[in-house]
Structure formats: C-alpha cells, structure tokens
Amino acid sequence: MSEATQTAGAIATHDHADQPHHPGAGIYLIVALFLCVLTAMEITVFYVPALKTVIVPVLLVLAAAKFALIAMFFMHLKYDSWTLSGIFIFPLFIAAFMLASLMMLFAYLAHHLA
Amino acid sequence: MAAHPKPLHVEPANYLQGGGVIGWLTTVDHKRIAVLYGVSALLFLGLGGLEAMAIRIQLWAPGEHFISARAYNELFTMHGTSMLFLAVMPLLLGTFANFMLPLQIGARDVAFPRINALSFWVSLMGAILLHLGWFFGGLPDAGWFGYANLTERMYSPGLPLDFWTLGLIVAGASTILATLNFLVTLITMRAPGMSYMRMPMFCWAIMITSILVLLAFPPLTVGLIFLLMDRFFGTHFYIVSAGATPILWQHLFWLFGHPEVYIIALPAFGVISEVVPTFSRKPLFGYPMMAYSICLIAFLSYGVWGHHMFATGMGPVADAAFAVTSMLIAIPTGIKIFSWIATVWGGSLRMTTSFYFALGMILEFTFGGLSGIMHASAPIDLQQTDSYFVVAHFHYVLFGGAVFAILAGIFYWWPKVTGKMLSERLGKLQFWLTIIGFNGTFFPMHFLGMWGMPRRIYTYGAGLGWTHLNQLETVCAMILGLAFLVMYINMVWSIANGEKAPPDPWDGRSLEWSVASPPPVYNFARIPEVRGRDAWWIVKYGRTGSRGLAAYMSGKPPQPSAADLAPPAEPIHMPAPSIFPLILSIGVLVASLGVIIGEWRIVILGAVTLVVAAIAMGFEYPTFGQESHDPMAAPSSGGTDVRKVGIWSFIGSECLFFASLIATYIIYKGRNIGGPGAEILEIPLTSFSTFALLMSSLAMVLALAAIQRNDRTWMRVWLGTTIGLGLVFLGVEAYEFTHFYHEGLSLQTDLFGQSFFTLVGFHGAHVSIGVLWLATLWFASFGEKFDGSRSLSVELAGLYWHFVDIVWVIIFTLVYLMQQVKGA
Numbered sequence A: 001m002s003e004a005t006q007t008a009g010a011i012a013t014h015d016h017a018d019q020p021h022h023p024g025a026g027i028y029l030i031v032a033l034f035l036c037v038l039t040a041m042e043i044t045v046f047y048v049p050a051l052k053t054v055i056v057p058v059l060l061v062l063a064a065a066k067f068a069l070i071a072m073f074f075m076h077l078k079y080d081s082w083t084l085s086g087i088f089i090f091p092l093f094i095a096a097f098m099l100a101s102l103m104m105l106f107a108y109l110a111h112h113l114a
Numbered sequence B: 001m002a003a004h005p006k007p008l009h010v011e012p013a014n015y016l017q018g019g020g021v022i023g024w025l026t027t028v029d030h031k032r033i034a035v036l037y038g039v040s041a042l043l044f045l046g047l048g049g050l051e052a053m054a055i056r057i058q059l060w061a062p063g064e065h066f067i068s069a070r071a072y073n074e075l076f077t078m079h080g081t082s083m084l085f086l087a088v089m090p091l092l093l094g095t096f097a098n099f100m101l102p103l104q105i106g107a108r109d110v111a112f113p114r115i116n117a118l119s120f121w122v123s124l125m126g127a128i129l130l131h132l133g134w135f136f137g138g139l140p141d142a143g144w145f146g147y148a149n150l151t152e153r154m155y156s157p158g159l160p161l162d163f164w165t166l167g168l169i170v171a172g173a174s175t176i177l178a179t180l181n182f183l184v185t186l187i188t189m190r191a192p193g194m195s196y197m198r199m200p201m202f203c204w205a206i207m208i209t210s211i212l213v214l215l216a217f218p219p220l221t222v223g224l225i226f227l228l229m230d231r232f233f234g235t236h237f238y239i240v241s242a243g244a245t246p247i248l249w250q251h252l253f254w255l256f257g258h259p260e261v262y263i264i265a266l267p268a269f270g271v272i273s274e275v276v277p278t279f280s281r282k283p284l285f286g287y288p289m290m291a292y293s294i295c296l297i298a299f300l301s302y303g304v305w306g307h308h309m310f311a312t313g314m315g316p317v318a319d320a321a322f323a324v325t326s327m328l329i330a331i332p333t334g335i336k337i338f339s340w341i342a343t344v345w346g347g348s349l350r351m352t353t354s355f356y357f358a359l360g361m362i363l364e365f366t367f368g369g370l371s372g373i374m375h376a377s378a379p380i381d382l383q384q385t386d387s388y389f390v391v392a393h394f395h396y397v398l399f400g401g402a403v404f405a406i407l408a409g410i411f412y413w414w415p416k417v418t419g420k421m422l423s424e425r426l427g428k429l430q431f432w433l434t435i436i437g438f439n440g441t442f443f444p445m446h447f448l449g450m451w452g453m454p455r456r457i458y459t460y461g462a463g464l465g466w467t468h469l470n471q472l473e474t475v476c477a478m479i480l481g482l483a484f485l486v487m488y489i490n491m492v493w494s495i496a497n498g499e500k501a502p503p504d505p506w507d508g509r510s511l512e513w514s515v516a517s518p519p520p521v522y523n524f525a526r527i528p529e530v531r532g533r534d535a536w537w538i539v540k541y542g543r544t545g546s547r548g549l550a551a552y553m554s555g556k557p558p559q560p561s562a563a564d565l566a567p568p569a570e571p572i573h574m575p576a577p578s579i580f581p582l583i584l585s586i587g588v589l590v591a592s593l594g595v596i597i598g599e600w601r602i603v604i605l606g607a608v609t610l611v612v613a614a615i616a617m618g619f620e621y622p623t624f625g626q627e628s629h630d631p632m633a634a635p636s637s638g639g640t641d642v643r644k645v646g647i648w649s650f651i652g653s654e655c656l657f658f659a660s661l662i663a664t665y666i667i668y669k670g671r672n673i674g675g676p677g678a679e680i681l682e683i684p685l686t687s688f689s690t691f692a693l694l695m696s697s698l699a700m701v702l703a704l705a706a707i708q709r710n711d712r713t714w715m716r717v718w719l720g721t722t723i724g725l726g727l728v729f730l731g732v733e734a735y736e737f738t739h740f741y742h743e744g745l746s747l748q749t750d751l752f753g754q755s756f757f758t759l760v761g762f763h764g765a766h767v768s769i770g771v772l773w774l775a776t777l778w779f780a781s782f783g784e785k786f787d788g789s790r791s792l793s794v795e796l797a798g799l800y801w802h803f804v805d806i807v808w809v810i811i812f813t814l815v816y817l818m819q820q821v822k823g824a
Ligand code: HEM
Pocket: B049, B052, B053, B055, B056, B076, B077, B079, B080, B081, B083, B084, B088, B142, B143, B144, B145, B391, B395, B398, B399, B402, B403, B441, B454, B455, B456, B457, B458, B477, B480, B481
C-alpha cells in the first residue's frame, strides 16, 4: 500500500509534516505545575465554608481548565491537525448536551411524579 | 507471538479467487469481509421474514392458535432485533459500505483491515448469542427495545434475556469497531484530488453514519450493562422499590434508538443518491445541500429521542422541545427528497430494476416520513403510541426506506461484487410483488391502529371489526414473502448462469466502475487521480457536465480500457491474512456463554483467549497496530497517522460512554434511599490518588519526549514511573472500595452505592487496561528495533492514558468534591 501512502499525503495540505512539532519537557513541566495548583485550589474550595454557595460553578471552571490543559498540551491537540480536535470536541459537546438534558428531565420527574 | 506472516504478493485475477476455506476465515480483504457480512445478513433477512410470516399467520383470524402467546412474543422480539441488528445494518454498513467505500475513494482497503475482519466475526458471535437461547429454554421475548423492568430477573427469569443483553452488547461493539474503521478510512485514505466535497454522496452518508454509531451506541451499551448487573449482581438500576426508575432505561435506550433510525436511514439515502443520478444520467442535484442536510439530520437526531417517550409524562416543556426538534428533521429530509426528484427531472432515464426500487423508496419513505411528523406532535402521539399505526409508520420507514434502498443497492452493485448480472425480468417481477405486498401489508395498519388495535397482541376478539384488514395484511405479507423468494432465486440463478458483468454495466459515475467486475484484490493497479465529482464520468466524458452526458444517449457505455485494467508492473503489498480476529471473537463468544451459564472457568477460558489474541494482533507487526509488514504500509494523511485518527475516534466514542455513567450517577444520587450516601467519600485520600494520576500523565509525556529524541533509557524510566503511579492509583482505589464495603456500602445496598461503584469501577478498569498496555510497551522497548521511529506506539498509548486521566478530573470534581451537592 505504499502508493496509497504517498498519494494520500497530498490531500491534507494544511497539516504539518510527518512528525508534528511537539513541545519539549519545559512546557510539560509548566503544565504539570498548573495542574497541581488547580487541584490544590479545588481541594481548598471544598474545605472553605464561605464558598459553599458558589462551589458548583467554581469547581466546574477549575475542572474545565485542567481538562483543557491536558487535552491541549499532553494530548497535543494544540499542535496536531484540526481534524483531531474536531473528532474530540463534537462528542464532548453531544455528551455535555446529553448530560444536561438528562439531569433536567429527571429533575422534573422527581418533582412531579415521585 | 507467531512469526511475522509474509506480505501477500497478489496474483489472483480477482478477489473471489484462491485461498480456500482458510483464506476466507483469515481474510482481511474488505471485499471478502463485505461478502461474509452479506451472506450472513441475507440469511437473517430471510429468517426475520419467516418470523414475520408466522406473526401474520397467527393474526389471520380472531382466536387463532397457530402459535402460543409466548412464542408470539419471541417472534416479534427476534423479528425486530434481527431485522435491525443482523440484517439491515449489516447489509448497509457491513456489505455496501465495506465493499464500496475504498473503491469509491480510490483506496486499496480500509484503514484497519484486521479490525474490519474482527468486526465481522464479532458481529457473527453476537448474532449467535442472540439465537442461542433457542437451546437454553427459549428466545428473548421482551420486544426489540426490551423495556425495563419487564427485563428484570423477577419478570423474565431464565436465560433468554441474558442472551439478548449480551448478544446486543457484543453486536454493538462490533458495529462500533466497523464504523470507526470507516470514519478513519474516509478521513485519511482518499485518493489524491478526492476532497470531501468530491466524495460520492454514499461516502458522505457513511462518514456521518459512522459518527452517529460512535456516539449513539455507548448509551445503549451502558443501559445494557446496567441490565446485566441487575440480572447478575443484584443491583437495582431499574427496580422501583429501591428508588430507581425504569425510565432511565428508556432514556438510555432511545438516546441510542433514535439515532439508530438514522444509522439505518442515512446509508439508505446514500445508496439512493448513487442510484438515482446514474440512471437519470445527470449529476446529483444540489450536492452541497445533500451533504449538509445529512450532517443536519445527524446532528438533530441526538435531540429528538424523547418523542418515543411522550407517554411517560416528561412535562410540557420537554414534550414541546422534543416535538419541535422532531419536526425540524423534516426540513433536511425534505431537501433530500426534493433533490432526488430534481435529479430525476429532465434526465434521460433508464428504467432498470435498481432504479425502480430507488423510485419506490422515494415514494414509500416519504409516506413513512409523513406519518412520522404526525406522532412528532405529543398529543397526537398519545393516541397513536403502541398501536398498529406505529407499526405501519416504522415499516414505511424501515422497509419502504431502508429495505427498498437495500434492494436498489443490491441490483446496482451485484454485478460489481459477483461479476454476474441479475435477471432484470425477475427483478421487475420482484419489484411489483414487493410494491403490492408491502403496501397491502402495511397501509391498512394505519387504520387498524386508529381503530384501536394495539401492537404486540397475539390475538384479538371477533367483534372488534379488525378481522378483514388483518386478513388482507396476511395475504399481502405472503406476497411480500414471495417477492423475497424471487430475489433469492434470482441470486442463485445469477451466480450459476447469469450473464457475465462488464466492469461498468450502468455507465457509472464513481470509481468502483473503473475497475474490473469482480475487482482485483488490490482494487486499483494505479491509484486514480480525481479531477472532480463523478470522477469516473469525468474520465469517460471529460469535464462537460450534464450536457456532454446528454449527448451520450444510447448504446453500451464505454468500458475501462485494457490498459486501465492491466495488472500493475510491480507487485502490490496488501495486508497479510490473520487468524487472530476469528480467535478473538471466539474468545468473546466463549466468555459471554460462560457468564450466562454461570460457569466461571469458561469465562476465564474465553477471556484469556480474547486477551491473548488481542495482544497477538497488536504485535503481529513490528509497530503496534500497524496493518502490514511493510513499513510504508500505514497510510497517513499529511502527518496524521491513521492509528492516531483511530484512537481519537475511539476516545470520542468513550466520551459518550462515560457521560452515560456520570448522568446515571448524578440522577441516582438524588434518589438514594437508605444506606450510606456520598458523604462517605474521603477527600484527603482521593486527593492523593488524583495527584498520582496527574503526575503519571506528566511522566507519560516525558516518556514520549524521550523516545522522540531516541533516548530509550529515559523513555523506560518515565514509562516505568507512569506505570508505577497508575498502580498507586489503582491501589488506593482498591483500598477505598474494600473500606467502603466494610462500612456497609456495596453494589446492592443503595442507588448511590451501585452507581458509584459502577462509574468509578469502570474508570478503574480503564486505568488497568492502560497499565497493561504501557507494560507491554515497556517490555517491547527491550526489543532490537524499538527506537525513535516507534514513538507513535508510545504516543497512542499516551493519548489513551491522558484521556483516562481527563475522565478522572471530571469524576473527582463531580463525585468527590461535589459530594454535598444534591443530585438531579
Ligand atoms: C417481510 C416483511 C415484514 C413483515 C410482514 C413485518 C411484519 C411485522 C409485524 C406484523 C410486526 C408487529 C408485531 C406486533 O406488534 O405484534 C412487526 C414488528 C416489527 N418489525 Fe416488521 N415486518 C417486516 C419487515 C421488517 C423489516 C425489514 C424491519 C426492519 C428493518 C422490521 C422491523 C420491525 C420492528 C423493529 C418491529 C417491532 C418489534 C417489537 O415490537 O418489538 N420489519 N413486523
């Protein structure tokens, strides 16, 4: 299938060459540091009573930040072809939509038919 | 791991020749796999048809005693399940897509040939499982959507439902594998010049369908896993007395079930979009709109599942939302119908059997779509649901839409697949029998439904006024059966003494018609260069569009020249055959069987077979997951390796798997009664394991960076660190689980316990698989050739590992840190 290899390469012009540029250890360490700090913040939020009222949005934002850091840097989505990001982001969107709808549907069920 | 098989140097003139039985059992050729799928699907189509005949005979007259009530339930359950999962989907995806995709995009095979073989064998095992109950006390009988809590042990004792549950999980897994392959193939393996907007519309349909499958099957799998756990481990996922609700099953099922409708319909639309332009001798009208409407239908189809559940009382807001989204789907669907009509309009038509069925499909499907819009309206649906009106509706869609398209496709592509022509006269006979039989069977069902006849009743009273129409239906169903008999006869006749097919019997537009019938093993001697849509027409007639084509009105279409069909000068390396897909799937069958009959030694035997075959498959070739011995064989699209696209698609699918588990956790946390709740979770301990897992991700990327600069030693160090931290995480989890167990929390105690253990347990299982994967890599890294060129193997494992980490980020937040927040 060697012929297929060479020719298929001609399709995607916007992509990088064979080995996409990956960040070095330095960036990885910085990202890891951020992850640790974010996690520490999460745990703090859990223990501070004053934050009780806003705990849900704050925790969601922190988790989203960790999520994005890992996906973009450790999983190289920032450096790889857009196709890969699309393959990941669309399912995430559907998953979030599904989660939110199910929660609302069952909240209704619990209040009206329980 | 056995010696590396030698690459096959292709000699036989076409893909059907040579190899004997072993050749078929070990084949990785997409065309042979398509034929295997086709043979099994045609068998199940026949079986499903016979089941339908038995149903109709039983309903011939009031108080009929042809079969028992129990047998009737078994028959409609198996009829629905087999028709959808074992006949229609395999024909559209397993056969048509498998055979035609690579040919239409100018490729020599799919992206992962051995996984393709695996899909077929696993699907066959699923089919066997679904039918094995026959020998163990009866077939499944809870309907094709198996509503909880009818499916619970207390209402469905015995083994039949166990077979149904596991059979569907297995069949679903095989479908996911198959479509993952298609998606990656379409993204990465298009011939030069074949941009997305030049792909045949069938390829578009399959591409979007694959995404639908990847994102729709996980909720079903999760729902089935819950059912399995209820039946085997005493959990209460659908048991009302424990505070749970069977409605959860309905949501998970229809989150799959409605997209499933489009998983069947979109490929059918794709077939019609190939057949109609060809026999109208015009390019497809409104190509971009056709492509976009496929995307829009797929997108909308995730937001409509509730229209199957209006009767459960979801509330006015949800009802209205689901009604609106359901009706919106009519817009893109209407676009497709008008585009087909506009394609036919003014064309120079050739009235072949294939075209007949395509026109029939447009008519009958539209009809089914119209009755669909009726019960998209919630108040109307309350009148129609569970009545024969619905049976009429979905047969107009599934039979009038999908099966008509399949028949059009069979008559269209049969010459390419077999090298023989089907009889047009028998074909026309079959068409008219089908039209009469189909409408005669299903049209009166609308009336019966409105007159109050419920679906799934095995008999009815004489005074209800339903008798005459039922008798009409039964007679017409027999005519329909006859139509299929004519088709099977036609097929046998064609293979025995049909006329030999030229490469391009229909004056085709797409590239499959530019190669011999049947095609050679390697598909294309030279990879074609694509200069526009309707690539093969352009080769034949130049870029003159429809005017030039209209000039060509009669006579035989120009065929590919002898030079075009000549074998290549140098041998082409094709992926070597492999026995492991078959062995792996046998492992799946044995393990499932062991679970069902409760013989744990058999489970272990099957599981070991499965794992060994999987590892052997992974390392059959030097680089993990590579499909051939030839280092150049892995096709790639500008730096994005197929395997990378593959693992990302898999990760996308996993998102929906975990989302379903998480949703269940949140919902059931709020309904917990008795037993310990989320306050039992300990933050300090889990913070520690969370930290370990985060740092393992760091170690993982450092391992990758090391191998990328050819530093094996450091790669091993970091990989070892990753494994170690993964084990720490698993150790803490094991401690945590036993600790909770001693505190009185188990799978059976309460809703919190079961959904917590299931969610976190499945995540833990993913971590364990990751550890295993990394460990095999670690050992493999001592091999001679493991250097920088293998960095992709490390990268792939890493992507999976990071994904598992990401899921933990979510679980840690939603489950642990938000423990005091109320559930839904
Ligand atoms: C040979 C032509 C066919 C006939 C005569 C036929 C007849 C029937 C009848 C009478 C029922 C209703 C049974 C009841 O509710 O008591 C039924 C159910 C069903 N049919 Fe068909 N059918 C045919 C083809 C198909 C095809 C091609 C498909 C799918 C692609 C299909 C899918 C289903 C499904 C999903 C059900 C629902 C089963 C359930 O209620 O669980 N049928 N069929």
